[in-house]
Amino acid sequence: MSKLQKAAIKRRDIREAVEQSLRARKRRSWRFRLVGLVAVLTGLLLLAIMFTSIASKGYSAFERTEVLLDIDLEEAVIDPEKTRSEEVLMRADYTGLIKTSLRKLFPQVKKRKQKRALYRLVSTGAGDQLRDRVLQDPSIIGSRVSVWLIADDDLDQYYKHGDSQSRLKDYQLQWVAQLNADQRLRTAFNSTFFTAGDSREPELAGIRGALTGSFFVILITLGLSLPLGVSAAIYLEEFAPRNRWTDLIEVNINNLAAVPSIVFGLLGLAVFINFMGLPRSAPLVGGLVLTLMTLPTIIIASRAALKSVPPSIREAALGMGASKTQMVFQHVLPLAMPGMLTGTIIGMAQALGETAPLLMIGMVAFIADVPTGPLDSATVLPVQIYLWADSPERAFMERTSAAILVLLAFLVLMNLLAIWLRRKFERRW
Amino acid sequence: MNLFVYFIVFVLLSIGAYWYGRRYSLGLVSRDRRRLHSLPQYYGYYVALWSVVPAFLMLLLWLFLDQDLIVHLVSAGLPESIKSLSPDELGLYLNDVVNLAKGNITSSEGDAIMQQAAAHYRHLLQISHMALGIAVTGSVVAGAAFSLHRIRPDFRSRPRVERMVKWLLVLSSSIAILTTVGIVLSVLFEAIRFFKIIPLTDFLFGLQWSPQMAIREDQVGASGAFGVVPLFAGTLLIALIAMLVAVPVGLMSAIYLVEFSGSRMRAWAKPLLEILAGIPTVVYGFFAALVVAPVLRSAGESVGLQVSSESALAAGLVMGIMIIPFVSSLSDDVINAVPQAMRDGSYALGATRAETIYRVIVPAALPGIVGGVLLAVSRAIGETMIVVMAAGLTANLTVNPLDSVTTITVQIVTLLVGDQEFDSPKTLAAFALGLVLFIATLLLNVLALHVVRKYREEYE
Numbered sequence: 001m002s003k004l005q006k007a008a009i010k011r012r013d014i015r016e017a018v019e020q021s022l023r024a025r026k027r028r029s030w031r032f033r034l035v036g037l038v039a040v041l042t043g044l045l046l047l048a049i050m051f052t053s054i055a056s057k058g059y060s061a062f063e064r065t066e067v068l069l070d071i072d073l074e075e076a077v078i079d080p081e082k083t084r085s086e087e088v089l090m091r092a093d094y095t096g097l098i099k100t101s102l103r104k105l106f107p108q109v110k111k112r113k114q115k116r117a118l119y120r121l122v123s124t125g126a127g128d129q130l131r132d133r134v135l136q137d138p139s140i141i142g143s144r145v146s147v148w149l150i151a152d153d154d155l156d157q158y159y160k161h162g163d164s165q166s167r168l169k170d171y172q173l174q175w176v177a178q179l180n181a182d183q184r185l186r187t188a189f190n191s192t193f194f195t196a197g198d199s200r201e202p203e204l205a206g207i208r209g210a211l212t213g214s215f216f217v218i219l220i221t222l223g224l225s226l227p228l229g230v231s232a233a234i235y236l237e238e239f240a241p242r243n244r245w246t247d248l249i250e251v252n253i254n255n256l257a258a259v260p261s262i263v264f265g266l267l268g269l270a271v272f273i274n275f276m277g278l279p280r281s282a283p284l285v286g287g288l289v290l291t292l293m294t295l296p297t298i299i300i301a302s303r304a305a306l307k308s309v310p311p312s313i314r315e316a317a318l319g320m321g322a323s324k325t326q327m328v329f330q331h332v333l334p335l336a337m338p339g340m341l342t343g344t345i346i347g348m349a350q351a352l353g354e355t356a357p358l359l360m361i362g363m364v365a366f367i368a369d370v371p372t373g374p375l376d377s378a379t380v381l382p383v384q385i386y387l388w389a390d391s392p393e394r395a396f397m398e399r400t401s402a403a404i405l406v407l408l409a410f411l412v413l414m415n416l417l418a419i420w421l422r423r424k425f426e427r428r429w
Numbered sequence: 430m431n432l433f434v435y436f437i438v439f440v441l442l443s444i445g446a447y448w449y450g451r452r453y454s455l456g457l458v459s460r461d462r463r464r465l466h467s468l469p470q471y472y473g474y475y476v477a478l479w480s481v482v483p484a485f486l487m488l489l490l491w492l493f494l495d496q497d498l499i500v501h502l503v504s505a506g507l508p509e510s511i512k513s514l515s516p517d518e519l520g521l522y523l524n525d526v527v528n529l530a531k532g533n534i535t536s537s538e539g540d541a542i543m544q545q546a547a548a549h550y551r552h553l554l555q556i557s558h559m560a561l562g563i564a565v566t567g568s569v570v571a572g573a574a575f576s577l578h579r580i581r582p583d584f585r586s587r588p589r590v591e592r593m594v595k596w597l598l599v600l601s602s603s604i605a606i607l608t609t610v611g612i613v614l615s616v617l618f619e620a621i622r623f624f625k626i627i628p629l630t631d632f633l634f635g636l637q638w639s640p641q642m643a644i645r646e647d648q649v650g651a652s653g654a655f656g657v658v659p660l661f662a663g664t665l666l667i668a669l670i671a672m673l674v675a676v677p678v679g680l681m682s683a684i685y686l687v688e689f690s691g692s693r694m695r696a697w698a699k700p701l702l703e704i705l706a707g708i709p710t711v712v713y714g715f716f717a718a719l720v721v722a723p724v725l726r727s728a729g730e731s732v733g734l735q736v737s738s739e740s741a742l743a744a745g746l747v748m749g750i751m752i753i754p755f756v757s758s759l760s761d762d763v764i765n766a767v768p769q770a771m772r773d774g775s776y777a778l779g780a781t782r783a784e785t786i787y788r789v790i791v792p793a794a795l796p797g798i799v800g801g802v803l804l805a806v807s808r809a810i811g812e813t814m815i816v817v818m819a820a821g822l823t824a825n826l827t828v829n830p831l832d833s834v835t836t837i838t839v840q841i842v843t844l845l846v847g848d849q850e851f852d853s854p855k856t857l858a859a860f861a862l863g864l865v866l867f868i869a870t871l872l873l874n875v876l877a878l879h880v881v882r883k884y885r886e887e888y889e
Contacts, residue, residue, distance in 0.1 A: 028781070353709025
């Protein structure tokens with residue numbers, strides 16, 4: 001073999017070797033790419049699992065089971081003296097009427113314990129429901145009315161899910177079957193969930209109190225953090241000289257953005273409640289704490305918005321004889337406002353979902369009343385979720401999931417608003 | 430409600446003052462605005478600022494001081510027998526007085542002296558309210574009169590208003606510093622009080638954590654149960670599990686989305702992943718406690734493993750899910766920042782895409798990635814709701830992820846939620862833990878920033 005031939009063989013070997021290893025390397029590259037794709041899909045899958053598991057648990061809470069009962073509104077029980085005054089009507093024993101009606105429906109039930117089990121099929125709030133009906137139209141007193149009454153949570157769960165772990169006893173299940181056969185059971189829209197405050201009874205518990213509390217908290221947070229954040233951003237971006245003090249402020253803002261939220265709760269507890277003596281559990285304190293927490297977010301977003309306004313605008317305003325303050329407030333600020341508002345909405349969404357600092361300032365108490373002002377004791381939606389998640393009843397789990405759905409709906413709305421604002425007012429200079 | 434009323438009164442007052450000042454200045458020059466130094470609205474602003482701002486500051490000051498001052502005065506008027514009580518008992522006594530005066534439910538009905546003190550308190554409160562009303566009104570009137578008195582046609586109101594506005598801006602930007610100072614002071618003071626009862630070394634190196642033991646002083650082990658090591662261990666265990674989920678998934682999806690996927694997939698996959706970051710933590714907590722934990726438990730049972738229903742694994746896994754978008758968006762940014770020329774160079778030498786990524790891009794982006802991971806760790810350590818809902822309460826010193834552990838944040842919440850007496854080591858311990866948490870996250874953030882700055886490769 002000549003040298004030339006040897007070289008040719010060698011070259012072919014190298015080429016073969018390269019081609020072989022290339023196949024392996026390409027396969028490795030492809031595998032790497034696959035791992036990446038799997039990572040993305042894992043993230044999305046987890047998101048999907050979370051949403052579906054919560055939504056599938058929660059959607060049924062928007063419906064409630066109702067029992068149709070024929071009730072004799074005996075005048076002798078409700079209003080024996082025929083005064084028809086509101087006070088008398090308020091105090092009448094409506095629960096007793098419901099019990100009578102149930103007894104009539106199931107005359108076979110005789111034992112005391114069983115009777116009590118029978119009464120338990122209807123919610124303890126059914127009496128109030130009947131009372132409201134009578135108060136609305138006192139002329140129905142003395143007649144026999146058919147009313148759909150709220151069922152107890154055990155019956156509610158059984159009727160909606162029909163599961164084997166029901167807490168209903170066998171004899172109760174027989175009655176339920178009879179009610180069902182008589183078409184005395186139905187599911188209807190659960191208005192209680194949106195109109196009632198918290199309650200120990202799942203079927204009477206609603207999110208109105210928590211929503212109102214959240215509303216006050218967010219109102220205060222917005223009212224304080226928007227002006228404070230925007231003016232801080234204006235100062236830092238437009239007026240501040242480069243010196244130690246400004247640097248200190250900047251370092252501080254960046255650090256505060258990374259401080260765990262629970263530490264803000266400790267601050268609120270020590271400063272607002274113990275030092276300043278503001279009331280515990282009040283939306284005012286919650287708003288103050290969340291203001292401090294969201295300020296860094298708003299300041300950082302507002303500064304970015306101010307930065308995006310081109311210098312030519314500033315120069316033109318100054319050239320026309322505007323003072324620096326006039327330039328900032330009349331020309332730069334309006335142009336930067338959409339960006340600032342977007343940042344603020346995102347900050348508010350963060351504040352709306354925040355739980356931990358509010359636990360610290362005592363917004364975890366059981367509060368059945370709907371708050372009427374920012375100094376009343378209140379709770380907020382995420383804290384309500386936390387409280388319900390702790391309750392052992394299965395019906396509360398359903399309501400927790402439903403409350404989460406409501407919270408997520410609000411967050412989605414806020415984020416869509418932010419995106420819409422950004423799209424609508426985004427300007428390319 | 431009072432506050433709202435004050436707020437509305439102030440808004441109305443400032444509008445009125447603005448309107449009057451503007452009219453007044455125009456009146457001075459018989460509506461010929463050219464003869465004024467500044468535009469007429471600046472005279473309005475001037476009057477409004479002078480009448481409202483001092484009064485508002487006074488109101489704030491009063492809100493701070495009145496309670497303390499009145500309680501102090503009441504306690505000065507108490508008979509000697511009560512004044513000679515120990516400070517703690519005196520504080521409780523005064524608390525009862527205040528509650529009695531406010532008509533709240535009190536622990537004791539109160540004797541004649543307490544009734545008298547309560548009446549004294551009510552009386553002082555009335556005086557204070559009246560004095561406040563007079564002072565605020567006086568300050569409004571004085572401010573308005575002073576500013577109106579100074580207005581002349583050649584009065585330079587615009588520069589003055591602008592200076593005042595600038596001071597307001599400075600004030601609001603200083604709130605960030607005030608917040609930090611507030612955090613440090615509030616946490617530090619209570620923590621120092623705690624360390625006076627429990628020595629620092631016992632706290633930092635103790636292996637036992639059972640704060641419930643220390644409610645009553647006569648209980649055994651009242652001072653030996655505040656060792657923070659199990660809490661550190663639990664926190665780190667859960668954070669580690671979270672990182673084991675979040676770093677691979679987050680980093681790989683960032684790499685995939687930047688380097689492999691088309692722009693269309695990137696356009697929808699990235700925002701979808703970031704939805705995970707917007708979900709409130711209480712939702713993750715619910716998911717961990719009521720979905721993941723039972724699944725893990727039954728899965729463990731089916732292979733014969735004892736999984737606690739509050740296992741560190743459940744909390745850690747879900748926390749990992751929460752942190753995925755955090756890691757992925759930070760890595761996304763740094764990978765995107767690696768210049769295209771480096772990729773092109775690597776391809777030109779014959780490297781495949783994968784080789785380019787792990788030989789060129791990842792090393793170049795490493796400082797940023799490490800910084801991002803450190804920030805994610807700090808986030809995991811400070812995360813509260815997931816662990817409160819899904820992790821346990823008992824402090825086990827263990828590395829078994831199937832066991833129940835507790836974390837610093839869980840303990841802060843359990844120590845402070847519910848009834849509290851403010852001087853027991855139990856509640857003070859929460860602040861000491863808060864201090865530890867604050868310092869730990871601060872250090873991690875500083876470290877992350879340092880890593881990013883120091884090892885950043887400068888291109889171009």
